Amino acid sequence: MKTYEERYEYVISRIEEEKAKKTTNKTHVIKYVSIAAALVLVVTAAGLAITHVGSVNTPENDGVIVRHLPMDTATATSDEIARAHTWEELIDPARYKEITINGSRYVTKLIAVHAEHEGEFIGTAQITGQDEVTLEMHEQTVSIYSITGMAKEAAVAIRFNDDDEYSYAYVNFEYVPETLGEFIDALNLREELGTSLCYRGHGDDMVYYEDVTTEYIWEALLSDATAVNYPDADPFTNYANKILDICVQVNVLGYHNHAIWLTDNGYLCTNILETGKYFYIGEDKVNAFVDEVINYHQAYKYVYDIPTDDDTILE
Numbered sequence: 001m002k003t004y005e006e007r008y009e010y011v012i013s014r015i016e017e018e019k020a021k022k023t024t025n026k027t028h029v030i031k032y033v034s035i036a037a038a039l040v041l042v043v044t045a046a047g048l049a050i051t052h053v054g055s056v057n058t059p060e061n062d063g064v065i066v067r068h069l070p071m072d073t074a075t076a077t078s079d080e081i082a083r084a085h086t087w088e089e090l091i092d093p094a095r096y097k098e099i100t101i102n103g104s105r106y107v108t109k110l111i112a113v114h115a116e117h118e119g120e121f122i123g124t125a126q127i128t129g130q131d132e133v134t135l136e137m138h139e140q141t142v143s144i145y146s147i148t149g150m151a152k153e154a155a156v157a158i159r160f161n162d163d164d165e166y167s168y169a170y171v172n173f174e175y176v177p178e179t180l181g182e183f184i185d186a187l188n189l190r191e192e193l194g195t196s197l198c199y200r201g202h203g204d205d206m207v208y209y210e211d212v213t214t215e216y217i218w219e220a221l222l223s224d225a226t227a228v229n230y231p232d233a234d235p236f237t238n239y240a241n242k243i244l245d246i247c248v249q250v251n252v253l254g255y256h257n258h259a260i261w262l263t264d265n266g267y268l269c270t271n272i273l274e275t276g277k278y279f280y281i282g283e284d285k286v287n288a289f290v291d292e293v294i295n296y297h298q299a300y301k302y303v304y305d306i307p308t309d310d311d312t313i314l315e
Contacts, residue, residue, distance in 0.1 A: 071304040084132040092160040093168040096129035111254030112166035113157040119146035149188030181225025194249040209297040227279040
């Protein structure tokens with residue numbers, strides 16, 4: 001079996017090969033607190049890209065291509081899952097999980113905010129955290145900054161010590177924009193939003209579309225700034241059907257696998273900032289986008305197989 005270092009080099013080499021073959025959508029580089037964390041994330045995040053290059057493609061009914069991908073067989077032990085981390089083992093944003101600012105609750109995203117994203121100084125506040133092992137309470141004074149391009153009502157950067165290399169992102173779960181345009185502006189999504197796969201269906205019937213561009217998603221779905229948010233009109237409780245998902249990222253806030261989804265009664269929804277946002281863009285726009293994706297983009301199904309010791313895939 002390949003060593004960890006050999007697997008890492010293999011991942012990187014295949015990514016470079018893929019980049020050379022085709023032009024990819026603009027992405028934002030994810031920066032993390034430690035080299036070790038970055039290495040783990042690069043290997044994990046690159047898994048999809050590498051399997052796209054090295055997977056076995058087979059034709060399927062209705063033009064769907066089946067891709068056989070290696071299954072991740074690594075598992076954590078029950079002791080690892082159950083053990084609470086000591087205060088000393090945690091970084092500050094994991095110790096202090098939330099803070100109240102002007103009556104609103106902001107929650108940690110466990111992501112470093114680098115200097116280029118740290119904006120204006122807002123003020124100081126007390127933050128409280130609890131040691132999960134000893135149950136001892138801790139309190140600290142922190143500095144609050146805006147995040148460049150983002151509204152402080154939606155997200156802020158918390159700096160625990162003046163000489164820290166990074167501040168950390170905290171987001172307001174209770175933020176409720178009135179319109180799609182307000183939401184886009186509040187999170188600087190024109191600069192920060194990344195998109196990847198579209199997908200529909202459930203379980204073994206899930207189908208993926210890989211080549212829907214970010215530019216087309218903006219043009220078809222996100223161009224109407226006046227689209228109203230209906231926070232109390234959850235499309236699921238109103239028996240609307242979700243018909244398509246779009247995988248999205250806002251890396252500066254630590255959102256790497258969130259979604260925009262569309263419903264058959266004309267809503268564009270998202271779980272960015274955790275609580276649902278439900279913008280009514282109309283059935284015509286939703287249906288036009290879904291029809292374009294389904295009828296003019298290659299569909300794939302992913303089948304996960306157990307790899308052998310020599311990294312071949314068992315179908």
